[in-house]
Amino acid sequence: MTTVASFDINYLQYLSPNGDLVGDRKPSIASNFEHLKSIYELMVLTRTFDAKAVALQRTGKMGTYASCLGHEAVHIGIGAAMEESDVFAPMYREYGTQFYRGVKMSEVLQYWGGDERGSNFSGPQHDFPWCVPIATQCMHAAGAALSFKLRGEQRAAVSVVGDGGSSKGDFLEAINAASAFQLPMVLMIVNNQWAISVPRKKQSAGRTLAQKGVAGGLPSIQVDGNDYIAVYTAVKSALKRAKEGKGASVIEAITYRLSDHTTADDASRYRPDDELDNAKEFEPIKRMRKYLTSQGQWNEQLENQLLETCKKEVEAAVQEYLNAEPPQVTDMFDYMYAELPHDLEAQRRYAIEMEEKSNG
């Protein structure tokens, strides 16, 4: 037997759970404190937003909501590594990435509040909206990347799936497409250990999820998804590679879902308490604060100021959400097609008629 191909999966971490820099090579971003502080601020804002969104659902002011608690480093790391002209294809909880890219908090609330207008969001107009059918967004990112390649544009696409989503054909076919067409894209796996109630180990007996990229011969690594510096560095270099025409990469970010799956879920039915307690030790915000503090870049006063600002910003967003004009019954028809087909006109008229009857 001769060996015809060999593959390694490496693991990248810079910031230990204690907030210490580890490893021999220190990326320059680790001492760019202005940047890191602004990232820290966005992480805290995101977490403040998240708690408020859950509260809105609990008090009947919003629908089901998917919390991002614990994912702040990986989500914002992706956002910070991307350029505006790149295309982002999220699943449904990457608000951190989206805030970095200019999506407004009120728009996120509007979406989960059952209003399509939330997906007509601020931020890059070419970005994809939230995607519920698991993993299908990976193919959209691949299609976008193929467009960039065909048009000779220096742009790349980034898709995100979860540990669960990494089992679905669409993700696996996207890896294959990325390989076959040498697409400028980055396929992120945000492995938060759970797919609703199904634990990571039931998705695959593979040692890593990153190794799914080996199927297409793509460079594939694991990063500590609670370490902003590692995520940022990995995504940044994968994007550089993509835009240099060297093809796609797979990055598995290891993190943990500190919340229920969504507000419709009750994780206590299936998740051991001690697992959750343990995971909290590794969470990303604490770690970043420790690092900044140890570097003399952060203190309690700044922290308190920040919490105050975040609260206000989130409150303003909530007001914007709650005060939005209600949608119209005609909206149901008016965005289906560029031009309303004949047979829908009658239905639209009838909907208006019934609306008027019920109002008066």
Next chain:
Amino acid sequence: MTTVASFDINYLQYLSPNGDLVGDRKPSIASNFEHLKSIYELMVLTRTFDAKAVALQRTGKMGTYASCLGHEAVHIGIGAAMEESDVFAPMYREYGTQFYRGVKMSEVLQYWGGDERGSNFSGPQHDFPWCVPIATQCMHAAGAALSFKLRGEQRAAVSVVGDGGSSKGDFLEAINAASAFQLPMVLMIVNNQWAISVPRKKQSAGRTLAQKGVAGGLPSIQVDGNDYIAVYTAVKSALKRAKEGKGASVIEAITYRLSDHTTADDASRYRPDDELDNAKEFEPIKRMRKYLTSQGQWNEQLENQLLETCKKEVEAAVQEYLNAEPPQVTDMFDYMYAELPHDLEAQRRYAIEMEEKSNG
């Protein structure tokens, strides 16, 4: 960066294109000449059958037919390595495997002759029939394997896809299922370099197709698919592993489609002539004959006798095919459900009525 996982893809070959045994470890089957001769005979019978089937299509006596020319070693290698109680889930051209397992030549003709009865074939009753929707059969094999596992049966399932089919989600999801459930199965990739007109390199930039198994952490190797001894050895040991509860394997067999894709295809539109000429040097039957001859196990007289027998056997099968009773119009209805639903009874009656009108 630390390395968390490493994978090698190895390549297995015993019999060189010249018919020499290569490599240091010689499997015992290489000197089991009774076995090898019977395999050689089946390879030649299969090829004789194949040529006749193409001729039947050309003369309007059968429909579109997918030739197996050049695939004899890999197909029969799979068949010989399996036990009867195992389940085989083919694509559409693995007649060699099926003949080994007891499917009759006339049944293959009947299927391609547009008659469902061909799929109610002899041979293991639990085997899957030909499967046209590419790669979907891999999931059937996985389902069968899951049944064996749940019932505690010492059986395994074998699926086959092509180089093209290895791009489809069903194959990739089957690898994942095999990993997650540790299924007793073998996923074969018969890489014959072409998927109709699409060359292997357009399916994936991966160095091998076998490495798709790495996604699930499955043992994954390449074998010389024109070398019966290599195929048999690899499949046999993968099946042993599966039945010992150690899980699934992926085997990529490298071969070449020496024919058009099917009789409906014209490969001269897209395939360079010299590629075909070159591939003929590596084909499996010549190689086996050279080996047997060099070992004093074969000669021209035996060859001529064999060709004669094969011709007769094939001719008998053709007669059986041509003389079969025609199907009935009611067959369309009578196998749809265990019990014909009420609303289909009227349709069935009408079909009979129209049939009688058109006959009389």
Next chain:
Amino acid sequence: MAKVTMVEAVTMALAHELKNDKDVVILGEDVGINGGVFRATNGLAQTFGEDRVIDTPLAEAMIAGLTVGMATQGMKPIAEAQFMGFIYPMVEQIICHAARFRNRTRGRLTCPLVIRAPYGGGIHAPEHHSESTEAMFAHMPGIRVVIPSSPSRAYGLLLAAIRNPDPVLFLEPKRVYHLNKEEVEDDGEEYPLDMCYVLREGTDVTLVSWGAMMKETLEAADKLEAQGVSVEVIDVATISPLDMDTIHESVAKTGRCVIVQEAARHCGVASEIAANLADQGLYDLHAPVKRVTGYDTVMPLFKMEMKYMPSTARILDTVNKVLEVS
């Protein structure tokens, strides 16, 4: 005898068959320890073990394919699509394989499987959680499509679906999962898979519906009765095969028919029923056959979903039009 909701009746039927038939296994996403996102498999993994109630990786094409493979080998798998909106990756396996193995192999391999999916809107759920595309599946020869609308019918029809030697798509109208409690005896009695249910007899107009829309349909019938209109109400229950006999019989009596369907109108199941009336039932009709349906638009996010779905008011509006015809 316990009073149970529809979703509890589903669990009861599943438990009954898991106990009675060792070949029955359940598989899907979150069906195990969690008991399914609607708790339809609540407690089953705990009672019958994780070898009988199996959490799968997240891949619906895989779930369907495994199910088909298992069914052909003598198991009786019951797969769950977590929501009907996620059933689409299963379509290839359903239409190409589940529906065909018996016919393809002239009876050698068969597919005694069930695919369960909660379906329909009205529960304030996110995008893709409110689909009702039963017509797509009703168009596929070789697979039965069954939709209960009450706890007892859920129990009896699901038992029949599991025991049926052919594939069945079992759609559970989740909006009414908890609507009513009914006394349902766990006696293992199955209901026929090819029969409509006449829920109320009447002589002036026939209302036909299925699934969650039975709620609004029955509400409309109540209001009409209060106005002195005699309403016959039919729950189709088995969309495919369709029991047109019962519907024809009713319309022969009433001369008027309104069909209520949650799904989009174009090429829906309501169209099939109306088409049959335009053929075999034409001479019975005293008034146009009207359909009250979802609009031919995408089911909106939940702020507008109740405006999309047929309301009692829309049903009444339509029935009144039909009654005006003399």
Next chain:
Amino acid sequence: MAKVTMVEAVTMALAHELKNDKDVVILGEDVGINGGVFRATNGLAQTFGEDRVIDTPLAEAMIAGLTVGMATQGMKPIAEAQFMGFIYPMVEQIICHAARFRNRTRGRLTCPLVIRAPYGGGIHAPEHHSESTEAMFAHMPGIRVVIPSSPSRAYGLLLAAIRNPDPVLFLEPKRVYHLNKEEVEDDGEEYPLDMCYVLREGTDVTLVSWGAMMKETLEAADKLEAQGVSVEVIDVATISPLDMDTIHESVAKTGRCVIVQEAARHCGVASEIAANLADQGLYDLHAPVKRVTGYDTVMPLFKMEMKYMPSTARILDTVNKVLEVS
């Protein structure tokens, strides 16, 4: 002006738009150098380059997903499903994304794409190569379904489909790919996407069909005319949206309607047409609306396929029943 077959007209339209619009790209299995298994893309890769006419890996879900992704980013992709029988892995992307992006994002992202697929039976092809499941797609809001039945309509409708700012499923009845040649000018003139074509005017009965069944429908009309029956023949051409006005107008004149459909009967497009007649057209009807369709069984392998599909004899048999009614 050249005389071309339907498949040549398809190629002509594709070439026209590849030349006129740099955002147009074709992708699919074997569409490149090989020119497609039916030669619909014959010579296009050679003329426009392999960056415009792209052979993909064998994965239909991927093809659909790439197409959606490209379309949202301003390209105008035309994907080929090699046969309609292999379109099912595309269903999730079509129904969940192609049909929804405009509505979902309130117009921010749109999906100007075309999916072409040869469809229908009667060419002696292997299993799964003879599907006609257009009704499944016609039921999906947000996607147009177009079916030409002649070279000129193939050319004009395909141009319109490509230029349309929304997704279009373009089904090509492959049985008649080579049936007739017609003079088709390559003038870039598109046809409307919401109009039926009255192919023949008459007063006694309306025959409605689409796709390859137009052949048998017109043959039946010929025979009926020879018997002195005046037949109006309508080619629906755009299944969704459906131009019922033209059909109603015709039935208002003839009072009789027979709909011919190759696909299985239950919940097919013929049912939708009949259902509309049972509503808006009821008072026009002098006789039951009859459907001549495929049976509700799986399309058999080719030995029996012509017994499955509506024949001219079956159409005549049915029309005669309708004419008998006085």
